[in-house]
Amino acid sequence: MNVIRIIVEERKDGFSAYIDKMEDIYAIATTMTELKSTISNAIRLFKEKNTEEALPEILKGQYRLVYV
Incomplete structure (x- = not known):
């Protein structure tokens, strides 16, 4: 699992x-x-608007968000 x-x-x-x-x-x-809801929605929209090939590796598959 990727950590974002x-x-x-x-x-x-x-x-x-x-x-x-x-x-x-x-x-x-x-x-x-x-903020957590908004950034999650932004990630979801980014993934919807791009093909799997165009996504950065970190957004492919499962991941969890870590806030720093």
Whole structure:
């Protein structure tokens, strides 16, 4: 199982997050709960919009998200 590191940064108006070493998926939210949901949806949409061949290796198969 792949581990996807989600980098979380606190902002004055909430939080932002992105996948470590990947620029295409990011999210912003006012709470951590909302941020986790938003980044999960962003990953899902990214996977839906790309072919299996176009996906980064880390998004293929099973994975778990780790927030740092």
